[in-house]
Amino acid sequence: MAMVIPSTTITDNVRLNHLAALDVIGADAEKFLQGQTSAQVSLADGEFAPLTCFCTPKGRMLANGQLLRLNAEHFRLILSVSLTDSLAAHLKKFAAFYRAELIHDTNITFIGASKEADTLAESLGLTLPEQPYAQSVNEQSSVVRVAGEMPRWLFCTTETTIEASSQQVVDDEAQQAAWQLADIRSGIAWLSEAQQDQFLPQMLNWEALGGISFKKGCYTGQEVVARAHFRGQVKKRLVHAELTSTTLPETGASIKTELDKAMGEIVASVRRDNDSVELLAVMNTKATEEAMPLYWEGNALTLLPLPYAIERLDPEQLAATLKGQV
Structure with missing residues (x-):
């Protein structure tokens, strides 16, 4: 490539x-x-x-x-x-x-x-x-x-x-x-064919981007999505990270601990320069909360901040703000 x-x-x-x-x-x-x-x-x-x-x-x-x-x-x-x-x-x-x-x-x-x-x-x-x-x-x-x-x-x-x-x-x-x-x-991950039917929307931080209405009626999958939100059952989250590598990771590549335990997978990656890569990965929240050292094929991963809070942002609020109603 x-x-x-x-x-x-x-x-x-x-x-x-x-x-x-x-x-x-x-x-x-x-x-x-x-x-x-x-x-x-x-x-x-x-x-x-x-x-x-x-x-x-x-x-x-x-x-x-x-x-x-x-x-x-x-x-x-x-x-x-x-x-x-x-x-x-x-x-x-x-x-x-x-x-x-x-x-x-x-x-x-x-x-x-x-x-x-x-x-x-x-x-x-x-x-x-x-x-x-x-x-x-x-x-x-x-x-x-x-x-x-x-x-x-x-x-x-x-x-x-x-x-x-x-x-x-x-x-x-x-x-x-x-x-x-x-x-x-921007912390925006676009799902591709390689990872279809794997993630709850919250695992891509979709509710933090206003991508889920919790005020509407039923839609396919709504019960599971709502239950995960209201019961706090989301154990994986999208993270922004960088690593030093001359190779670009593939979508779905595994992020592991020092003990070779898989803790997440890459959703998107782009080469930043000749020697470094920026990426988005769906990561086990335990790994980030405990600040575990993480690696992709032996290359250390450094977490970077996301430009938004991991909290619910209602699209109804976004629409009202856009129209100057709040």
Whole structure:
């Protein structure tokens, strides 16, 4: 595998090929999604785009993503491209009972932007959202302000629209790595096919990012997710860490103690420079609470802070804050 070192900043509009769009369209689209996803779907109103996830009946995540409403009967889920087909196949078993259609739109292009976001938004006829989770949409394109300390925006459009805008979009691996490094530093882990059906949402700190509504009614896996929250039964948590290594760990690689006991596994990793890696890992809380020395293939792991508290953040509160109601 070629060595890719991230740019220190996201200087260009960069195409993000690791993301995909799964559209849910129809008169019953909202009702259908309400019974399947952790988000309070009515909050996705074209201005607020909540994080969400889809679970098995045992509460394990099949996919996580961000939910946009494009119009009254059209929702778009942004998620890992590796999960789109499997999630669509799973949801179609339930969609048959609703006036709702699932479409994996392969014509959609995702573009990450930071410094050039203003210019790109103007060329696409969009208002650039100022607050995290805020969304702007028109008939051709949409944009969401990404959560995290670095100002970032995720654009969703088509190649035809981009060509008409005359805006340059790069396929630069260093810029793509810079975007993924920003996700890691923001404590946002995107589930991939390799770890599907393994984690409760709380193991990816999803409730701390506003990705779970504990105020809505039933959805698939809701009972298990709620019980884990209210009984304090979450024994694994997402951590941010670094290690010195010239090799990039694979997704799912094991984090171990000095006695070779597995205590966690890597969810995402990006090379920071020639000799170091930053990563997100799901870790046994005992290992972090007791400050155990931890290793990946003999390389010592150093824990880094996350930019948010590990506590419940209700999406209802986020939506109200966005609208200036609190």
